[in-house]
Amino acid sequence: MFTTRPEILGTFGAVTSTHWLASAAGMAVLEKGGNAFDAAVATGFVLQIVEPHLNGPAGEVPILIYNASEDRVRVICGQGTAPGAATIQAYRDQGLSLIPGTGLLAAVVPGAFDAWLTMLRDHGTMELADVLEPAIYYAETGHPMLARVSQSIETVSAMFREDWPTSAATWLPNGEVPKPGALFRNERLAATYKRLVREAQGPTRESRIQAARDQFYKGFVAEAIDRFCRTNEVMDVSGRRHRGLLSGQDMAGWKATYEDPLTYEYRNYTVCKTGPWGQGPVFLQQIALLKGFDLDSMDPNGPDFIHTVIECMKLAFADREAYYGDPDFVKVPVETLLSDAYNDERRKLVGDTASLELRPGRIPGFEAQADRAVPSVAGHAGSDSGAGAGEPTMAHLSEQRGERRGDTCHIDVIDRWGNMVSATPSGGWLQSSPIIPELGFALTSRAQMFWLEEGLPSSLAPGKRPRTTLTPSMALRDGKPYLAFGTPGGDQQDQWQPIFFLRHVHYGLNLQETIDQPLFHTDHFPGSFYPRASRPGSLSVEANLPASTIEELLRRGHNVEVMPEWSIGRLCAASREQGIIKAAATPRLMQAYAIGR
Numbered sequence: 001m002f003t004t005r006p007e008i009l010g011t012f013g014a015v016t017s018t019h020w021l022a023s024a025a026g027m028a029v030l031e032k033g034g035n036a037f038d039a040a041v042a043t044g045f046v047l048q049i050v051e052p053h054l055n056g057p058a059g060e061v062p063i064l065i066y067n068a069s070e071d072r073v074r075v076i077c078g079q080g081t082a083p084g085a086a087t088i089q090a091y092r093d094q095g096l097s098l099i100p101g102t103g104l105l106a107a108v109v110p111g112a113f114d115a116w117l118t119m120l121r122d123h124g125t126m127e128l129a130d131v132l133e134p135a136i137y138y139a140e141t142g143h144p145m146l147a148r149v150s151q152s153i154e155t156v157s158a159m160f161r162e163d164w165p166t167s168a169a170t171w172l173p174n175g176e177v178p179k180p181g182a183l184f185r186n187e188r189l190a191a192t193y194k195r196l197v198r199e200a201q202g203p204t205r206e207s208r209i210q211a212a213r214d215q216f217y218k219g220f221v222a223e224a225i226d227r228f229c230r231t232n233e234v235m236d237v238s239g240r241r242h243r244g245l246l247s248g249q250d251m252a253g254w255k256a257t258y259e260d261p262l263t264y265e266y267r268n269y270t271v272c273k274t275g276p277w278g279q280g281p282v283f284l285q286q287i288a289l290l291k292g293f294d295l296d297s298m299d300p301n302g303p304d305f306i307h308t309v310i311e312c313m314k315l316a317f318a319d320r321e322a323y324y325g326d327p328d329f330v331k332v333p334v335e336t337l338l339s340d341a342y343n344d345e346r347r348k349l350v351g352d353t354a355s356l357e358l359r360p361g362r363i364p365g366f367e368a369q370a371d372r373a374v375p376s377v378a379g380h381a382g383s384d385s386g387a388g389a390g391e392p393t394m395a396h397l398s399e400q401r402g403e404r405r406g407d408t409c410h411i412d413v414i415d416r417w418g419n420m421v422s423a424t425p426s427g428g429w430l431q432s433s434p435i436i437p438e439l440g441f442a443l444t445s446r447a448q449m450f451w452l453e454e455g456l457p458s459s460l461a462p463g464k465r466p467r468t469t470l471t472p473s474m475a476l477r478d479g480k481p482y483l484a485f486g487t488p489g490g491d492q493q494d495q496w497q498p499i500f501f502l503r504h505v506h507y508g509l510n511l512q513e514t515i516d517q518p519l520f521h522t523d524h525f526p527g528s529f530y531p532r533a534s535r536p537g538s539l540s541v542e543a544n545l546p547a548s549t550i551e552e553l554l555r556r557g558h559n560v561e562v563m564p565e566w567s568i569g570r571l572c573a574a575s576r577e578q579g580i581i582k583a584a585a586t587p588r589l590m591q592a593y594a595i596g597r
Contacts (some may be wrong), residue, residue: 003513015413015574016594017593019050019409019593020595021050025046044116053431054488056442060079063292066481068419082464083249085462086108097409099234099450100530103237105431106446110251113213120209124596128196149178160172165434196215216251218248223248226251229243257274268477269476275327277326279471285319290502295308309502311522313495315349408426410570413484420574422473433445469489469494485573518542518545570586570591
């Protein structure tokens with residue numbers, strides 16, 4: 001089968017990510033003797049520099065790790081929490097029914113920095129200075145600007161000039177939008193990271209990493225964030241100016257945490273995902289539904305496969321809206337949602353035609369919660385997101401509908417010792433909020449994922465994690481760690497990933513062959529980002545699907561939107577079995593790259 005790129009094969013190690021420079025930086029760390037955890041940290045920090053429209057230093061990252069010496073998969077939760085002052089009433093008092101998707105009101109505690117440093121401290125082998133060196137180099141001496149970054153800056157340049165002058169000072173050098181391919185520097189951010197390296201003092205490697213972490217969350221970084229939020233009224237997508245609620249106290253009281261993954265057995269695979277503070281379990285719900293269908297007999301690009309998968313997605317994502325939230329605050333009936341009995345009943349709802357309804361399941365003891373969820377989410381079917389609002393995922397598609405969104409990144413790393421990392425960094429992108437001038441980066445806007453209605457599992461509360469869309473994946477095969485994979489894509493992340501997984505498992509396609517297959521997704525359910533829009537019955541497909549497939553999907557009642565070829569999804573994947581390491585990356589958007597030997 002023809003593929004756009006070779007599937008990378010080797011025995012030493014592999015790095016795959018959504019930008020070739022980041023993958024190269026991670027591979028360089030492996031070549032220097034670092035392990036997968038060292039390499040993933042270096043890759044993650046370079047992505048902040050070269051894909052600033054997709055993630056930033058004040059963003060967040062969930063990470064799945066397999067440490068070969070411990071022989072276990074764990075989750076590092078790098079999702080920060082809502083500020084202590086962030087109550088529903090505080091937003092309602094300002095006349096808001098949704099949390100704005102830009103500006104300071106959407107900021108939560110930055111989680112990525114501590115997640116990366118926690119992994120480096122506990123599982124890595126290298127010093128912070130070593131893994132930060134590539135990011136500092138590209139920020140200080142420059143890197144070629146991606147066309148997508150230039151386009152993203154262009155879409156918000158007027159807002160920068162008029163309302164966010166600190167962002168204009170960084171992203172509009174000499175008052176102009178940087179041209180694609182031009183050398184671009186963020187020397188202020190380089191200085192911030194160099195200072196953190198200087199402050200990383202202590203008698204041991206671990207204490208030095210902790211010292212840098214303390215400077216970020218309790219020292220000069222936290223002080224600058226606190227001061228900026230208190231003293232600046234910033235224009236946001238609501239059309240009004242607001243101060244931020246995030247404080248230095250919020251930052252000082254937070255740290256990244258370890259958790260066990262949620263898992264589901266599918267054939268001889270064990271799929272590992274984050275808990276219901278993210279959307280990760282929706283992947284598991286989909287395969288729990290789909291295991292009752294004869295997918296082996298279906299064409300992976302045929303109407304039966306696509307219809308069946310999409311209808312199961314609709315059911316799983318309806319449950320996400322009704323039941324998912326931070327389990328530190330709400331009870332989430334995960335065992336029921338993944339049980340055979342529940343999914344046997346839900347599977348009966350998959351008919352021969354497309355459903356146009358949002359149909360969460362009804363779980364004993366949770367009926368009132370499901371009843372509240374549907375009218376709440378149905379009441380926000382807007383379409384105008386405003387400049388810089390939402391998540392910038394698949395902006396090249398959403399802009400065709402007059403929307404302006406952004407993206408996320410993804411990283412998979414496997415080393416010669418069998419360690420594995422799957423991470424999906426996002427947030428703090430250049431469109432999200434103004435740059436803090438002393439630091440050279442912007443705050444995240446992840447709080448926009450909370451609801452401002454009481455009684456929903458993802459309703460806003462101080463100290464609560466927003467129900468993030470960020471969702472890396474791992475899979476064991478025959479009980480042994482096998483596959484790390486993921487994609488940017490907001491609500492589409494746990495649509496494209498199950499499609500990838502099912503095609504790989506059922507049809508014997510290698511990693512690159514699987515990634516190169518035409519993709520599809522739905523916006524049937526409410527979006528996770530401002531303005532929380534939905535398009536019931538929608539089905540976006542790439543044009544390189546067979547025409548007969550598209551015609552049959554239309555006949556079955558799907559509201560099919562045909563997108564350009566090679567335009568949906570940004571999957572990366574790496575695997576290891578019997579000492580052979582494999583890696584692949586999507587050709588879509590011409591940025592992602594897999595490197596290995």
